Amino acid sequence: MLNIVLFGPPGAGKGTQSQKLIEEFQLTHISTGDLFRKHLGEGTELGKRAQAFMDEGRLVPDQLVIDMVDEKLQAENNSHGIIFDGFPRTITQAKALDDLLNQKNTPITGMIALSVPDEELINRIVERGKTSGRVDDQDEAKIATRLQVYKSETLPVANYYEAQERYESIDGVGSIDDIYDRIKEALQKLQEKN
Ligand code: ADP
Numbered sequence: 001m002l003n004i005v006l007f008g009p010p011g012a013g014k015g016t017q018s019q020k021l022i023e024e025f026q027l028t029h030i031s032t033g034d035l036f037r038k039h040l041g042e043g044t045e046l047g048k049r050a051q052a053f054m055d056e057g058r059l060v061p062d063q064l065v066i067d068m069v070d071e072k073l074q075a076e077n078n079s080h081g082i083i084f085d086g087f088p089r090t091i092t093q094a095k096a097l098d099d100l101l102n103q104k105n106t107p108i109t110g111m112i113a114l115s116v117p118d119e120e121l122i123n124r125i126v127e128r129g130k131t132s133g134r135v136d137d138q139d140e141a142k143i144a145t146r147l148q149v150y151k152s153e154t155l156p157v158a159n160y161y162e163a164q165e166r167y168e169s170i171d172g173v174g175s176i177d178d179i180y181d182r183i184k185e186a187l188q189k190l191q192e193k194n
Contacts, residue, residue: 003101003108005087009118012116014114029082030072032087032089035072036054037134056136066093069087081109090154094161109187111157115169170185
């Protein structure tokens with residue numbers, strides 16, 4: 001069973017690479033950003049509570065995120081495994097995820113981090129904003145906030161996995177296929193450590 005955290009700043013290509021991984025390894029994709037956007041679109045109570053944070057590029061409060069993931073995991077029984085995309089984004093979320101998976105006896109195999117320079121990230125997000133319809137992709141100040149939040153609140157999550165030898169980082173610049181090859185190499189290394 002493969003439980004992978006795909007990690008990286010906004011615009012790093014986590015969604016794109018997740019799609020390739022879920023196809024090849026028949027994994028379930030849990031993207032908290034996608035889940036929140038679905039709630040927003042359906043006008044649920046959770047969506048309403050998350051909207052202001054998302055629109056401004058700030059993190060949705062931990063407990064809302066954790067409860068949403070918990071609900072997803074309860075309903076999940078894919079024996080191949082799960083890709084977590086955009087989650088965990090804080091140490092509190094990382095610890096909560098470990099607790100939830102320990103209950104199921106299916107721990108995280110490891111984290112694969114995509115490393116991409118800020119300038120490239122900003123270009124990619126601005127480009128995506130032309131078609132994504134995402135409010136948070138269309139404003140330079142909001143993009144800057146997201147990068148800042150990533151550095152201050154989310155980057156420490158990488159140390160959390162690294163300290164447990166469940167971490168591999170790869171260069172996230174290049175063609176989609178080249179990056180995917182690097183991800184698979186990283187995956188192999190993580191599996192050897194387990
Ligand atoms: P990106 O990685 O491009 O910023 P996401 O789709 O992952 O986009 O997330 C969009 C927004 O949803 C985030 O800016 C944040 O407001 C909210 N969000 C998504 N995942 C989380 C999370 N794990 N914790 C807190 N907020 C989150």
